[in-house]
Amino acid sequence: MEKTVVNLSQLRQKGVWNFQPYSQVVTGAMAQLEKSPFPVVKLGTLLLEGTTKRGYSVTGVENVDGIPLLSTRNISAPGINLNHVRYLTPDEHKKLEATQVHTGDVLVSLIMRPGIAAVYESDQPANIDTHLARLRLTNKIDSAYLVFYLNSDVGQALIHSLSTGSVQPMLTITALNDLPVILPSLAEQKQIIAEAQRLTQEAGQLSKAAQERRTEAQKLLGKLFQEAV
Incomplete structure (x- = not known):
């Protein structure tokens, strides 16, 4: 604190x-x-x-x-x-x-x-x-x-x-x-926003890719458990 x-x-x-x-x-x-x-x-x-x-x-x-x-x-x-x-x-x-x-x-x-x-x-x-x-x-x-x-x-x-x-x-x-x-300046403001939007979009794509990988990992674990049984 x-x-x-x-x-x-x-x-x-x-x-x-x-x-x-x-x-x-x-x-x-x-x-x-x-x-x-x-x-x-x-x-x-x-x-x-x-x-x-x-x-x-x-x-x-x-x-x-x-x-x-x-x-x-x-x-x-x-x-x-x-x-x-x-x-x-x-x-x-x-x-x-x-x-x-x-x-x-x-x-x-x-x-x-x-x-x-x-x-x-x-x-x-x-x-x-x-x-x-x-x-x-x-x-x-x-x-x-x-x-x-x-x-x-x-x-x-x-x-x-x-x-x-x-x-x-x-x-x-x-x-x-x-x-x-x-x-x-206005020109610099627009450059800042363009870069921020690019990074935000990139972060969204990385987050989506990470979620897809987690889903694949869960499917793999499920498959392994089924085979073990």
Whole structure:
């Protein structure tokens, strides 16, 4: 278990009894920011003004003919899924214009797994509930790069340091806007994403090959046991 010694004055300055900002993981992430060859800016400076929204507290229904109401369970690092999703009527969707989701929006979980993000890539309408935030970006940052950064070890460490609550960690919109982001040029962002996708695909292929080998091994053992009998 990690041990961290923190001065009482630091805790008082923070304003909450939260040891996350002083952990070794966060210290390491901050060191990476300081060593970064790229500029480090606050996330809020990369968002289109007035477009950052948190969803409303509404309850959808189990009606597959409606408009999806996305929640934290629909957001994961691999992307957005529609598992166990609830739906709004078209009229409700229109009334909740401020929480409508468009293609290219970045959706961020605010509770349970604060900071986990995904790009909304569908051209179908949708809304978000109160546990998600919708980000619309300026042309300074690629949406796939931002999601990759938020879901990375560095991004998650920094997000956890800004989260509040002990039993149920929560990330506020204000804290999200204050998150430090390493910002390469757009060309370099796209190169990073291309390489990350290549490695992810390669890892998937290796995992599939490993599973096939395990299946072959089990069949071989079964055959040997049968022959022994």
